[in-house]
Amino acid sequence: MHKERVLVTGGGGYIGSVLVRMLLREGYRVRILDRFIFGIEPIADILNDPNLDVVIGDIRNVEDVKKSLKKVDHVVHLAAIVGDPACSVQADVAVETNFLSTIRLARLARDNGIKKFIFASTCSVYGASGDKIIDEKSPTNPVSLYAETKLDAEKELLALLDKKPSLTILRFGTAYGLSPRMRFDLVINYLTKKALIDKEIKIFGGEQWRPFVHVHDISRAIKVVVEADDDIVKGEIFNVGATKENYRMKEIGDIIKGIIPGTNVEIVKQIQDKRSYNVSFMKIESKLGFKNEKTVKDGIVEIKDAIENSIIEDPDDDRYYNHKRG
Template sequence: MSSIDTNKTKENESVSKVLVTGGAGYIGCHLIRILLERGCKVRVLDSFLFDQHSLDNLKDNPNLEIMVGDIRHMEELASSLEGVSSVIHLAGIVGDPACNLEKQVTLSINYEATRLLVDLCKYNNIKRLVFASTCSVYGARGEEILTEESPISPISLYAETKIRSEEILLKAANENSLEPVIVRFATVYGLSRRMRFDLVLNILTAKAVHEKKIRIYGGVQWRPLIHAKDAAAALMLCLEASGDVVCGEIFNAGSNQENYRIKDLEKIFVKLFPRINIEHVPPMNDERSYNVSFDKITSVLGFTPQETAKRGVKELKDSLLKGNFADYLADKYYNVKYLYK
């Protein structure tokens, strides 16, 4: 993952005890391991809808505290902030299909709980609050190269809740010493202890392994990609950086070299699966397309992702061929299927 100064965390008081909401999730379980490796004391607040399996081998770590709770409940959220110096906010309903199941529930979790968290952070004099957002806030933008200064144009409820949450955080910058930082992730992929197959690169790889064929829907739409491990590393850098550098800032997290048209992913699969059958079909009801610049996070924080889409597909292919995730269509690997239950 991205290079991180191992001495910074020990020297930086703001990261000595960290609350991670949603710490058992797809990115969170990578992040928890980085924090513990850096010697941080970590508290996880998670509702564990997908059980605690992703943190099983960490439960005996004396620097890890696990709290089962709901970020919408003031008492539980307030309790989780006791003695904490910084927060990384990952908890939420992720993805367009899952968010569309129940609009009011999505708003309460993805937006109203964020507002509550910001208020409680200010009340408790929390110094750093890092918020996980998404590049899908840019919407359907064609060939335009998008920076953090580009106009936002959400076309989904998921993106709308992220934008509304971002607005709350930016307004709170420097209130009661709070230093909010926003990280807009590229489309995430790769192995995780809380595995997901409702992500484009992951599901294509699973189908390539098990069905020997994949479908490319449309193909001209742009998607920037980032491995879950690199996403966690980006969060860590935002946590460690000086407040003068990151307070009130937005960072797109990804790599300029990992912006792909969906059809260009075909080259990766042809190379790794020489006998694969690729079917091209009309696009589904997903207009999102965003070609994103990641110059800012590279120049300001020195972020350089260590993984590539090709290596990520190879890694996942090898895992699947070893018999892992044999039932890759199981509900637990798909946010919308599991929540619908």
């Protein structure tokens, strides 16, 4: 028996291409709406799946959105211009995509009677928050256009979807790990690649905190919310990650050196990264029973193996870097 149909916007992306496969394995019907900025290869091998259909289109285009929403039970909204560098090189497109089109998509989804709307936000909305542990109720302090567009969308969605559908905002930690749509602009993936190829990595600042979460665990968390009782998730914000997986960036250098011996780790103290957030993931654990299955160490090992075994042939290819494609 088929389960419900889930529309995954950005389903061809780094998180989307892992999530879509997970949902299909679980028997869901899945529709992807994506403009495939980085190509369609990440989902090429599943295009024939009878439970998958793909709309090659743009969330900024009303007709594409209306077509995608037909006979959909839930929307997982991942499509965005992702990351600080990608948003600063195309600021107008970032605001149009991450904010304006997100709100219009939500309004059309509501008018189409969908049940759940799950919005991909980011822990970078906490921005410059220093050393203290922060949770979903803590003040936000975004320090980039990317984080601002996500926070503005969160606020507007909470006001717009106050009754129906059931809105859940997920603030993901910084992702890492292997995906069919690989990204080497994410710091764990990037530093692992750099250590392997150049035998040296630079860490700017070093004292700043960052919460990390494997792309597989992000996908699991989304599925948990799709399947959760509305009473628990409706109108809620959840940080997605694991409290033990907060690291100071200088610790990441030590972990990489432990896995890739001979790496020269340079801590560049003169250049500070204002972004520092040490995040609590107690809420998702206590309310939804969500626990991570993978750690940063697992991610570094799997990326190292993928590069060493030429599963990823050229990690410097432009398509693995969000700010190099528009």
